[in-house]
Amino acid sequence: MHFQVLSSGSKGNSSLVRAGEVRLLIDAGLTARAMTERLEAARVSAKAIHHIALSHGHLDHARSAGILSKRNEQLTVHCAERLMKNKSLARARRLSTLRIGSPQTLSDFEGRDPLELQSVQIPHDADPTVAFRIEHEGRRLVVLTDMGHPDRRSLAPLADPHVLLLEFNHDEAMIEVGPYPPALRRRILGDGGHLSNTQSAEALEQLAGPNLHTLILAHLSEHNNTPELARSVAESKLAELGLTDVRVLIASQTEIGENLEV
Numbered sequence: 001m002h003f004q005v006l007s008s009g010s011k012g013n014s015s016l017v018r019a020g021e022v023r024l025l026i027d028a029g030l031t032a033r034a035m036t037e038r039l040e041a042a043r044v045s046a047k048a049i050h051h052i053a054l055s056h057g058h059l060d061h062a063r064s065a066g067i068l069s070k071r072n073e074q075l076t077v078h079c080a081e082r083l084m085k086n087k088s089l090a091r092a093r094r095l096s097t098l099r100i101g102s103p104q105t106l107s108d109f110e111g112r113d114p115l116e117l118q119s120v121q122i123p124h125d126a127d128p129t130v131a132f133r134i135e136h137e138g139r140r141l142v143v144l145t146d147m148g149h150p151d152r153r154s155l156a157p158l159a160d161p162h163v164l165l166l167e168f169n170h171d172e173a174m175i176e177v178g179p180y181p182p183a184l185r186r187r188i189l190g191d192g193g194h195l196s197n198t199q200s201a202e203a204l205e206q207l208a209g210p211n212l213h214t215l216i217l218a219h220l221s222e223h224n225n226t227p228e229l230a231r232s233v234a235e236s237k238l239a240e241l242g243l244t245d246v247r248v249l250i251a252s253q254t255e256i257g258e259n260l261e262v
Contacts, residue, residue: 004257005216005251005256010222018044020112027061032068049075056128084097100128104116116136119131123191141163141164144167167195169225170188170225
């Protein structure tokens with residue numbers, strides 16, 4: 001199984017999973033044109049995508065899911081039932097309900113190379129919001145962003161992946177003096193908002209296990225965080241956990257990431 005971040009941040013989020021013949025997008029938060037360009041940069045045709053799994057309905061995660069589905073009539077969009085009337089999905093040809101909390105099997109158009117997708121509900125102000133655990137041939141990948149606080153019950157079924165993409169949204173000191181208006185600051189800092197670097201480190205302590213070899217820091221705020229701050233907090237927590245060999249990467253808003261082997 002391979003994993004590649006196509007975009008990460010408030011302007012759009014999407015990642016590509018390649019498991020044998022299966023091509024799965026986790027979120028599709030860019031415009032259809034930008035999604036197509038990022039996929040081409042990853043050497044994958046938009047027509048070759050078999051599935052899109054949506055974490056929640058905010059546009060920076062769901063924006064082009066419907067139009068991508070319309071252009072590829074075999075592609076299935078998997079989302080919570082409440083999202084099926086979301087405007088971003090108005091053009092979707094094939095929709096399937098996520099069985100939140102239960103694993104489900106996804107294959108290519110011919111039924112080959114099944115992978116297991118498990119969605120886990122997490123606290124966020126788009127209800128429901130889920131994180132994903134993907135397994136294929138004994139390898140585990142977890143994608144977790146847009147979490148209001150590090151809820152232990154939500155984190156437990158996501159523990160011990162080989163590759164972890166984890167939100168490190170903001171630095172608490174920076175956001176307090178940053179450009180955001182008070183209402184937006186309260187939303188981000190609230191229990192349904194986004195993880196601070198400190199909270200992300202708390203979540204990392206629950207998630208990281210002996211199999212973890214790569215940690216990707218995702219959804220960094222453009223105004224209220226820096227890659228250096230986020231990396232420093234993450235590496236300090238990994239060192240505290242005795243996981244100094246874990247590779248730490250920063251997901252980009254503007255460029256696709258490395259094609260990682262899970």
